[in-house]
Amino acid sequence: MTARPTAPDQMRLPLQRDLPEGAEGFVVSDCNRAAVEALEDWPNLIGGVMAICGPAGCGKSRLAQIWAERVGAVALHGAEAALIDPLEIEGRPVLLDRAKDIDDETLFHLINLAQAPGGALLMVARSAPSSWTVALPDLRSRLDAVISVPMEAPDDAVLAAMLDARFAERGIRPQKDVIPYLLRRIDRSAAAAAAVVETLDALHKPVTRALAREVVDDGHETSDLFD
Known part of the structure; x- marks a missing residue:
């Protein structure tokens, strides 16, 4: 195999230096900067519910995992969230990846739990929660109120x-x-x-x-x- 050159014109990658441990190699660029900045201090101040959304392969799950490691969040994935004991997550931040795969009732309860002191819910999906089709009217209003931060395909x-x-x-x-x-x-x-x-x-x-x-x-x- 050929050796990597060290010429001055070699591509330099703008690696982010101030992300938490475990975030090595995550590159912050225009395609993801809004989501990175939105999660920098959250949920320290306001808690509640937030969503990061973007196409497959854009790095949204990776960024969410970095956030979960930083805040000590409970990580849930799609439909398996229905199996969690609410007492295990009450008053704690929660990461819900593949959030659109979850049933209405479980999602409704997770959003309610996020309002408790110390609670927060970060949802990860391809589309914004406001666009999801749900049957529960109360869940519809809650999803419409969720702050959604977009991520784009990798630049x-x-x-x-x-x-x-x-x-x-x-x-x-x-x-x-x-x-x-x-x-x-x-x-x-x-x-x-x-x-x-x-x-x-x-x-x-x-x-x-x-x-x-x-x-x-x-x-x-x-x-x-x-x-």
């Missing part, structure tokens, strides 16, 4: 960091023009970044731009993730 800085991290995990040092080449040709998601790196690794060759072109343009098994 160049974030997608480059995803690619760089996936290469590093596999001990691969691609030539310096590989990541800029891939940025223009793969879907903007964490899944696409992982898939293309896995495919390149499986070829057991030095990762050059020519090899990247072969993978992207000649149609390997991950081609459904490419533009």
Whole structure:
């Protein structure tokens, strides 16, 4: 495998330095800055309910996990939230990933619990709660009142960091023009970044731009993730 160059024009990634422990490698950029800033002090002051929303692979679950680690939140995932004992989460911050998968009654109770002293509920979903279809009228009004902060698909800085991290995990040092080449040709998601790196690794060759072109343009098994 080729060594990573140290030339002055090598891409530099704006890694965030002041996020909590466990947030190493999370890149703050225009596509996610609003959500990062919204969670910086929350729920220290107001508690209640907040949602971060965005497309698949934009990093919203990763950011929510960082928040949960910082505040000591109970992490719940989709429908499994119905199994939790309310006494275990009363007065505590809660992270609810895949929030749209939960049943109306459980979600209603979680939102009510978030109003207790010390409580908070961070919901993660692809769309804003105000757009969800629910049957309970009281839940409808609560969802309409939820503060929703959008995240967008990864921009160049974030997608480059995803690619760089996936290469590093596999001990691969691609030539310096590989990541800029891939940025223009793969879907903007964490899944696409992982898939293309896995495919390149499986070829057991030095990762050059020519090899990247072969993978992207000649149609390997991950081609459904490419533009």
